[in-house]
Amino acid sequence: MNQRQQPSATMREYLAEIYRLQEDEPTVSTTSLADRLEVSAPAVPRMLKRLKSAGFVKHIPYQGVELTDLGREEALRELRRHRILEVFLVGVMGFTWDEAHEHADELGSGLNDAVVERMAEMTNNPTRCPHGEPIPNERGQINRPQDMGVMSVGVGFKGVISRVRTHDPEKLQYFAEQKLIPGQPFEVVGRAPFNGPMRLRLDREEVVIGAELARSLWVEKV
Helix, strand or coil: CCCCCCCCHHHHHHHHHHHHHHCCCCCECHHHHHHHHCCCCCHHHHHHHHHHHCCCEEEECCCEEEECHHHHHHHHHHHHHHHHHHHHHHHCCCCCHHHHHHHHHHHHCCCCHHHHHHHHHHCCCCCECCCCCECCCCCCCCCCCCCEEHHHCCCCCEEEEEEECCCCHHHHHHHHHCCCCCCCEEEEEEECCCCCCEEEEECCEEEEECHHHHCCEEEEEC
16 A cells, blocks of 8 residues: 655645635636746646645546545645644734734744644634634534625625635735624625625724625625
8 A cells, every 4th residue: 555645835735725715616727726826827737746646636627626535634734734823823922814824824834733733722722713714623624614705695684704715914904904804793784786885884883895805705694
């Protein structure tokens, strides 16, 4: 029996990003990966070839790639490492949520499982990262939230913000300034037609956001 290959830090990064992209599309294109990872287009097929050879991904003709069971297992381990590190950076070290993702990317490759689990203990075993994304448990299980994009709800909808799905620091700073953060209750009180701006009431204040920002907000119904 062939010994299971341990993925490199770069391989783990690819697997985690494929997992994130597969939340919205069954298969992942090389273009999507290149855009999200900010790498050159020729670099992606080379890495996908390595991942396929190791049994982490499979190719779907004319569509793209998807994770195998083995690839999903490794992706969830990487997501746990990354998201617990984000919680630690924000909750213990005092970084802001718009700084956490980049620092976690830079530091995550050097963390072993023992350090990750100690960080989890020090932050009370969190189940979500600062951006609201679910954290897989130590057994590789993940509870995906039953949420939806705010663009899919209408006027009168009452809910709470579940996830803020962007890593763009400027957008995250703006969301924080407007109190559009995970756990924040809100009501949709107005919406322009043809994907126009949405008007949200937060407590006694109102916030207007355009479609570009609204696409990053995922919400749960109260």
